[in-house]
Amino acid sequence: MTCENRDEDMPKPLQLTESMENYLEVILELEKVNKVARAKDIAEKLEIKKGSVTGGLKSLAEKGLINYAPYNFITLTDKGKAQAEEIAYRHRVLKDFLLNILQIDPDTAEHTACRMEHAIDGKTLERLVCFVEYIHRCPRAGDDWLESFINYCRSDNPSRKNCDLCVEQIQPKYRPK
Amino acid sequence: MTCENRDEDMPKPLQLTESMENYLEVILELEKVNKVARAKDIAEKLEIKKGSVTGGLKSLAEKGLINYAPYNFITLTDKGKAQAEEIAYRHRVLKDFLLNILQIDPDTAEHTACRMEHAIDGKTLERLVCFVEYIHRCPRAGDDWLESFINYCRSDNPSRKNCDLCVEQIQPKYRPK
């Protein structure tokens, strides 16, 4: 064996396209509800035609991400499930941030999370998780601070007139009971 | 004229692909530095081959976004410039959030902003702008609060032991001078 074969059995980094990530995500969802996924439901969820799904499934099967045989049910392999869970996690984190921190409406939050989940990297995601946690835990932030944020957003000419009251409320909050 | 022509002269919503948005963005950058953009520099910035650029430029010219004639310099039309500025704005907002709020390293922040800028919608972007502004302005947040966030991130077992000190510092900060 020569050095030409050196990276033959390397498990290549598995850089999935946005499309493939979306397939995995809905297959995971469908598996949770129905045990198995069906082409028709995948097509519906992805809002594409059923004819297109077959091609996508073949591609996923080639990558070892799903168990697929024509006319059979579709299930994720362990590898595919790990990937799908990863994507679903990114989705949850982003949606949580959009919904509960930025307080975007549920529909927009869902759709935006769906698009951003393919663009965010691991480092940024974990920092975002940490940031959301920090906001909820830090006595200087928290739910009332988030409520004030929305008032701040609504006011055309943002004033600080509520700051007095707001800052005074921090001390009692920090000494619970 | 029948109703069949009803949307003939509608200025269609101009939904640009990620690729087209990237072209516009670098053309704007190059224009700022060199007055005009050149295919070679576009290729370099986008990390694609120069042969691919010609196709992209033709597509942008067809959409009325750039002034383009073979072997000539490239400039943005007013329409193209407006679009490019819009994209550059999304980029700046996202990078600012990643860099100064989440405190991601500059390289990752740049690359992630580059990918996320195509996924974020206008509503979410404006809310993010507002959020960043709120953090900087609210006496309960601010730069020292962001510093504490990074300490919070670093601690393996996040404790609240710094909260006392931190909360006490809010009052003086709120009464400047």
Place this chain on the structure above:
DNA sequence: GGAGAATGTTTGGTATTCCAAACATTATGT
């Protein structure tokens, strides 16, 4: 069991986006 409905696949086609490499034009330096 078999007809018809539901579901899945195949085929041929389109659009986008890129590459390599051959070719064309323009710019530069002596």
Place this chain on the structure above:
DNA sequence: ACATAATGTTTGGAATACCAAACATTCTCC
């Protein structure tokens, strides 16, 4: 001015990702 370097374009080809519509299989219910 003109050879050569630098830059830009064209061509043919590949990969992805989708559609429409014809075709195949499976399921359901009488």
